[in-house]
Amino acid sequence: MYNHKVVRKWYKKNKTVLCAQNDTQKQQYRKKDNFQEEKQMYGFENETFLNVLHGAVDNIEVIKEVLDKASEKGYENIFLIGTGGTYSMLSPLSYMLKTNSTLEWYYDIAAEFVKAKPKKLTEKSLMITASLSGDTKETVEAAEYAVSAGAQVIAFVGSADSPLGKAATYSIANAASNDNLVEEIHIQLFALGALLMKRNGEFEQCDRFLDNLRRMPEVLLKVREQNDERALAFAKKHKDTKFHMFVGAGNTWGETYCFAMCVLEEMQWIATKSIHAAEFFHGTIEMTEKDMSFVLIKGEDETRPLVDRVENFVKQHSDCVEVFDTKDYALEGIDEDMRKYVAPTVTSTQLERVSAHFEHIREHSLEIRRYYRTVEY
The missing domain is CATH 3.40.50.10490 (Glucose-6-phosphate isomerase like protein; domain 1)
Known part of the structure; x- marks a missing residue:
């Protein structure tokens, strides 16, 4: 399987091969650099994968605490906002809410969200977003815009010290990498969605669903x-x-x-x-x-x-x-x-x-x- 640390090391060594634009160049670079195919390219650390995903599972308790705090101020609608990959990761949460809840929610791309300035965004809004790097320009701007409108922002990030982590009202951090990012974000987003619905008197299977997520x-x-x-x-x-x-x-x-x-x-x-x-x-x-x-x-x-x-x-x-x-x-x-x-x-x-x-x-x-x-x- 696959290990990003190994790939980065391998990439630095064989950079010219990977950047070659045609087969002739690749053959030349292989000969030049004494290129050898390495089984480690398929390398995958089970322990790392499980640690990242269990970190997401552990954050279920953090999510509960965050929702307790957000509920103290109150919210009347929810905005699911992302950019690129994180926009797509929010898609199943939007479907989950659409088919199981009467909560008022909106799903939008960060850059358009900022430009469109939706009238429904108020101090009674709750924005949910994510970014592994925490420095995706459009997502950070969306969080800052939502906060300026008085909304509360929950951000799932790789580091709470990132620009997005600092811009959000609540940052929930879990170190990950691109090869496990979707899984760990999904676990947290699904838990958040289930808990939001439970607070709305819906999704009676919430606790059992969370147990499934833990597995x-x-x-x-x-x-x-x-x-x-x-x-x-x-x-x-x-x-x-x-x-x-x-x-x-x-x-x-x-x-x-x-x-x-x-x-x-x-x-x-x-x-x-x-x-x-x-x-x-x-x-x-x-x-x-x-x-x-x-x-x-x-x-x-x-x-x-x-x-x-x-x-x-x-x-x-x-x-x-x-x-x-x-x-x-x-x-x-x-x-x-x-x-x-x-x-x-x-x-x-x-x-x-x-x-x-x-x-x-x-x-x-x-x-x-x-x-x-x-x-x-």
Whole structure:
């Protein structure tokens, strides 16, 4: 499996190979640098993964304390605000609230939130956001704007001393890295959502749901191990694929969007379109070709039939269809009626192995950028 510390060390040593723009250059650089393939590229520390996720689980008690404080002032509506990956990570929470709660909530992109200045944002608002680095410009500005309007801000960060941690009313910190970020943020966001609903007299299964979340670290570790070979096969098959269509719906839509944009496009420079299954037949259907790569993300909520419908169609008209389905995993320790809620996190765990193997097979580091945080824009 995968270890970021090893990758960084390996990347520094073989930087020229990963930055090469064509196969000829790569062969030249291998000869020049005495390049050797290292099994450690697949390295993965179980202990690190479990420590990070158990840190998120431990924060459930912190979240309870934060909500106690936020309730003292009171709030009438909730804003879910993020940028890029964190915007997508909030998507399953928005779906959870939409299908289980009467709470008034809004879901928006940080930069647009600041420019639009929503009239519903007041001193009786509660904003929820996240950033591992804690210095994502747009997210920090959104937090500062919300605070200036009198709202309370809860931020999930890697460090409470980060700009976002300092800007927020309440910062909840847990050190993580990109290869475990989604899982640890999901655990905390889902706990927050369940507790918000419980305070609203809803989601009577809240306590049992939290118990399921506490078991997720070991469950997700097993999913990573079980999916590793399949992810490697996918990476080998699609090493040179130039374009993908990622299709999802419901509470796994956020991960569909995230992997397409934040991993394949940002980290691997592969053109990818994420399309909601409910919208596929209203335009994108005409892009279907025999050699078009379709990747379908299937969860276990009420919208699964929407993805089934797309699957039935594309399998008739394309020879390149892959399906990542959370139902393929036993998820031992997770109650049957809780599976649909944690499906987005399982999906993230599945796809993380794909990104790790893509990095190695394609000889393209997940950490290099041409423009993002590199040039002025």
